[in-house]
Amino acid sequence: MSDVLWNRLTAPALRRLAAQGAPVLLPVGSTEQHGPHLPTGVDDFLSAEVCRRTAVLMAARGRPAVVAPSLWCGLSDHHVEFGGTFTLTLPTYHMVLRDLCRSILTAGFAKILVVNGHGGNVTALNALSNELSRELSASIAVTSYFTAGGARTAEVLEKQETLMHACEGETSMMMTVAPELVDLDRLEEATGPDIALQSAPDHIVHVPRPFKDVTATGVAGDARLATREKGEAILDASATALAAWLLEWTGGDGSRTRPKATDSVL
16 A cells, blocks of 8 residues: 655655645644653654544545644643643744645645644634635645544543543553553553543633643543553544545535534534
8 A cells, every 4th residue: 555644755646646636634733741651742643643544544445645744743831830841832833834734735735634633732723724724725624533533432431531631542542553652660650630621512611720730640531541452442433533524525526625513523
């Protein structure tokens, strides 16, 4: 099977894929603390892996897709007190995303799906996707992989219904993607209070809080129940949901440029 990663392909190969109408998946994550047992690149690694699996599924259906190099830095100001964290301001984030998307479009591609792996990016990305689509006159959709695979994630996890932070779910996926980076000797310490995603419907007021005020360990949820099998299931479910949506988005006469309200892609 041909490679799906932009930075492993030649420029002529990318031009051919653009001419075939291939969409581009742009993984965006963060580099930030993830408790005592996980590396700081978790959100970056996982969004990139879901994108890779999605593109492989697309290729198996005879519909090419390309995975752009990931944007490894996001909006993580709430994690800086723990150390190990990079963060951008919102205007910088907007400009970086705009320039990355513009580069993709200039290379000949017409549709971009930004696939997020960090909860702190969600609100900004939903707003910025509208501005980017208008500024660049292009079809730029956005999702969080943990939203796309949310239903299956709730079935797989034992102590939580959604991903939290350095939790049962993220630790399980890291056991699949990069097991050598999971410090199993620190797993017993990897517990913290439950939290909800920023987009949870019962959060009627947003009050910014440093993450250190939420959890002393840097963990939200309980990583001690993590297994590689759970991680594989969550990654596959997320990729399957995104591939199904992309097949519809890029099908027919191409007239559909935005997700419907009922889509799992937000």
